[in-house]
Amino acid sequence: MYSVGVNTSERLIESTRELLWERGYVGTSPKAILERAGAGQGSMYHHFTGKPDLALAAIRRTAEEMRAVAEGVLGGGGTPYERIEAYLRREREVLRGCPIGRLTMDPDVMASAELRAPVEETLNWIRRRIAGIVEEGKEQGQFASSLDGEEIAAAVLATVQGGYVLARASGSPAAFDTGVRGLLSLLAPPRSPAA
Amino acid sequence: MYSVGVNTSERLIESTRELLWERGYVGTSPKAILERAGAGQGSMYHHFTGKPDLALAAIRRTAEEMRAVAEGVLGGGGTPYERIEAYLRREREVLRGCPIGRLTMDPDVMASAELRAPVEETLNWIRRRIAGIVEEGKEQGQFASSLDGEEIAAAVLATVQGGYVLARASGSPAAFDTGVRGLLSLLAPPRSPAA
């Protein structure tokens, strides 16, 4: 049937996405998922083989979403610098951390090739996407030819991922923004003198 | 197991430090700690009031150690740029992640003011230490006066913390090093022409 309303399977996935973001995989129990989804044990084991299978569906969806958001900003208009700036400055729920990046610290996720794959692919994809934009900027003369696309991309993505860590440690999104401004001040192309 | 002339309390703390690093707080059970320390339940509850108390002792020790290591590098000789470079390039067990930074993603650690304090203090301390070095570099003319010490420090520390994320995601320490090289290439003072 073409049930457009929110079915149980859907609620289970969304509840799992929220809990994985808040508490990670090891910190999320099936019981907590079921309570949040308003479902019983039977529903979960009907639609999924168990916790890992449900988590995989949740992680894949989050990964796809994050990649789409990143592409929306990085693929937007403007100069290479402006697109990278837009990525760094895009609105984020900083204190919640990165729903994908945080999974890299989860021992059970990293121990499972299946659960880990979407995490690895997503972060690698964003890294390569940014690297390409930096190379574009070099060709256009906006960035110094001495810069390396892969290196700058890694620094950009690391600043974001590490910014979440600093923000959560200090209890304020300000630390994230401060790091971003620092990186942008280093990356900014020289202002062209008034013509 | 730490069995050579080390008392039980000590073995419990060290086992907890290892497990917090590997699995985080929510992923670490008292049972696992006791097995690794080769101790029984009674020993743990004799020396500590429970899991949170033991974790606090472990986190405090790790925090002190990390601060000492950072000071050893940042307070060493050389120009401001060289000291920051030394911090970024210092030997790390990259794939294990940061034993302090990872705790920022642990919901139970962040929910406890006591457990969270050493994490916040350590990262803030390193950030301010680097900020001071950047300001030194500005006074000496090694860094552009347009740079902001706090901003660069946040970018440096974020690159490290985020570097761990990228490395673990890709399964290789290379991503960490790539990001560090990228940041250093942006931060490097202009080469003085041969005299």
Next chain:
DNA sequence: GTCTATAACATGATAGAC
């Protein structure tokens, strides 16, 4: 100080009723 026994509850999964 250290041990084992026990307890109350949570976890992750299965079985079978409806």
Next chain:
DNA sequence: GTCTATCATGTTATAGAC
């Protein structure tokens, strides 16, 4: 498809023997 009952195991803590 969804529910509740049940189960073996794990978690966190307490009690009391040694």
